[in-house]
Amino acid sequence: MSENKNKSGVGMKRSGGMGGGPMGSFAGPIVKAKDFKGTLKRLLGYLKPQRVKFIIVFIFAIMSTIFTIVGPKISGNAITRLVEGMIAKYTAISQNTALLKSGKDAVIPIPSIDFPYIGNIILLLLGLYLISALFGFLQQYIMAGVAQKTVYNLRKEVEDKLSRLPLKFFDARTHGEILSRVTNDVDNISTTLQQSLTQLITSIVTIIGVIIMMLTISPLMTLVVILTLPLYVAITAFVAKHSQKYFAAQQKEIGELNGHVEEMYTGHKIIKAFGREHDSIKKFENINDRLYNAGWKAQFISGIIMPMMRFVSNIGYVVVCVAGGYLATQGRISIGDIQAFIQYSSQFTQPIVQTANIANIIQSTVASAERVFELLDEIEELPDTTNAKLIEFPKGEVKFENVDFSYKSEESLIKNMNIDVKQGHTIAIVGPTGAGKTTLVNLLMRFYEIGAGSITIDGVDIRDIKRGELHNMFGMVLQDTWLFNGTIMENIAYGKKGATEEEVMKAARAAHAHHFIKTLPDGYNTILNEEASNISQGQKQLLTIARAILANPTIMILDEATSSVDSRTEVYIQRAMTELMQNRTSFVIAHRLSTIRDAELILVMNKGSIIEMGNHNELLDKNGFYADLYNSQFTGANLDNEVI
Known part of the structure; x- marks a missing residue:
């Protein structure tokens, strides 16, 4: 449990591509793409519709x-004139x-400082900086769009891609990994496009422009x-x-800490109970x-x-001042140019x-883009046929x-399965863990594609029915309840x-949930x-059963639907289910064999195959695998062979 959380936590942290400290992204570990050029080219392709902007x-x-x-x-000219x-x-x-000291009259006129010229320079600078700010504002505004x-x-x-991916894609990955790609990696791309690209352009133009301006002032000092x-x-x-x-x-340690805290928080009661x-x-x-x-060393x-940068900059500043002063004494450079050059050297x-x-940052962003593109390149579930029925x-x-079906090509799970389910029948599926019970339901709903053979509903191959229409025929109540914030x-x-x-209240009454709801x-x-x-947990299960009753589906799937309720509530739910399943085909996956004694057909599965088939009494009379399982639950017989 914690391993998956830790992995996803680190992944989500790394996908940002930036570390802390004064160095910004310099400090963090750089996540590099496997195919930098190819991924960058593909990412830039998304900018093509916006290329004019x-x-x-x-x-x-x-x-x-x-x-x-x-x-x-320009400001140097004003300083020079001043x-x-x-x-x-x-x-x-x-x-x-x-x-005057020599006894002569003062005849040399005292010139005034050219304040009009300096004032014009100041107005010109103000205009330039306002225009620069306007261009900067427009640049950011357009780039945001x-x-x-x-x-x-x-x-x-x-x-759109996630909605077309098969169930096996989600089964093979942690939620944290998928969320990291969908949220953090995409946000990383967004931040880079919004900020880093314009900063990169500005920085490159600034470097080139500053070098050119310094060369116009003094090639010697530029070299320094x-x-x-x-x-x-x-x-x-x-x-x-x-x-x-x-x-x-x-x-890494942040990921470990997050995983530990989350695990301890969710298991707080168990931790307290066991001291x-x-x-x-x-x-x-x-x-x-x-x-x-690790944090102290990294930040330090x-x-x-x-x-250290300021130290080098100060050395350069001293050298520039000495060289500039020397050139000024030679009349090869003005005071204003020295001041301008010092500004340029600090901007450099x-x-x-x-x-x-x-x-x-771009390296990290391309790595994020590569992770997103890997998701976009995943094999999709087979599309609906054009002539869907x-x-x-x-x-x-x-x-x-x-x-026939297998999760892995080299390991067969279901082989040559044949079942014929009549309208309104209840089909119970029992067997040890890993026997293929839930897999059978997944195949029925076409969450996984079968390897060979066919599955039909009312004589129509489910591959010829649109997935949306197929899923609308089913109602599901699972052992793991799913309820949302609402x-x-x-x-x-x-x-x-x-x-x-x-209608909601009627369904709640049928599921025996109305009473506890009204007490809230x-x-x-x-x-x-x-x-x-x-x-x-039992109340959650009742709500999911009420939801399934409200859906009023043609085919009902119950996967250990009563596993989390007490015995008395289970009796009520069984009655509700019996009424619900009247004239409705139902598939019931059960570990408690007492809940499926009234089923018209019981399929006993083991290692992907149906090893026994019949109703409760018929299977008990056979005195085979089912009878052994049933007796082990109620009489304690053959406990050594218990596999459920």
Whole structure:
């Protein structure tokens, strides 16, 4: 139990593709796709219907970035003019002061600072940044539509696919794994399309634009900044290499912790009853300690990247200032250009780190997409025939003719099965676990396809009937009850579309559920929680029986329908079932042989084959397998051979 939960928990965590800490996605374990190029190409194919909008987003992202990049260069001109004006003013004042000291009149006019020019520069910058913000807003607005429409189509395709997958697909996978692909992986794709693609475009344009602007100012200083790149790469690679294993361990322990907590929560009463609280707490503390150690190391190692980056950036800043000051003294560069260059050098590192992070995010996203595409590529159940037949007034005559079936090709389960069920008969199926009882029902409802032979209803092969029409002929009451979060009225009414309150109450009375429902505080309006744990297991079973009675199907399937109720309630339900099954074909899977003594036909199955067939008295007279099972339940005979 916990193993499956842990696996699905880790899977769901990993599918996000991002770790914590200052490094963002750099820190988390990178989930890589098996076929990166093929999957990426297929994923981009989903953007084709939105390609015009995507191109507009691309253009707007470039424009927004360009208008931002030219800002420091233009502001440098204003600073240069301001500095030049102040120097000229200071020079004139100094010269006039010297003249006055020498006894001469001050004849040099004092120039004023060119504030109109500086004001125009400020207005120009304000306009540029407003235009940049507008392009950025439009880019995000359009990209939100592109991303959500793309993911909407993908989700719709996944939903349609799930409805066409055979039962064996769900039987072979945990719920957590399927949910992870349908929710987490698709959300990961959505987030990347919405945020990371535009960030990637912006970062690349920023890197190129900043390099070009720095080259226009000083190729020498640009070379100094570019020479710091290997240091950034080395630091990033070092930290990523050492933090990966700790983040992987952290996510593994989170999965273990989630699985343990969920298991302990659902089994709380059993743990209390057996006095295992200490063991539970001890296991929790062990997992929590491992999580603390892995998390602390992961966060610490990833946390040192920013101080190291700032250290390299400060070294570059010092070198740029020294080189810029030297060039300024040579008259080869202006003060404003030095200021602009310092701004560009500080802008240069952030998009590089962002691009590296986004590259990892895209890797994780493509891995998520690959998992979704694997689901979309699963083999679907056989489609309905084009000339599907409709049984307008089904009678419920069922026939198995030479039916073969196996879950695995190398292991045969059902061989040459032949059954002829007349209208209104009750067919009981008994046998040890794994004999093929539930499999027979799954074949009847076409949840699995038979290997050979045919199954007919009223003489029509079930493969020639649309699945929806076929399923409408059946009502099911299973041992594992399924109720949803809603009122009791809604849960019973689920059996029939448009059912009235009177019909629901009538079905509840027939299932002997009306009395206990009325004793609840809100009666039929009592809301069941997600696991329906606010009523007993027996009461849940009664509600599912009421739902089946309301559905009024042609063929009823009862799989241990009374297994969770007390003996007295079982008697009432048996009476209700007897009335319900009048003139209705019924298949009853039972372990309690006392419940099927009145069945017209009892099939005794073992290892996929029908080894005995007849009514209760006939099978007892044969003194064979059934008689041995029956006697072992009621007289204690042959207990060593008990297989039920």
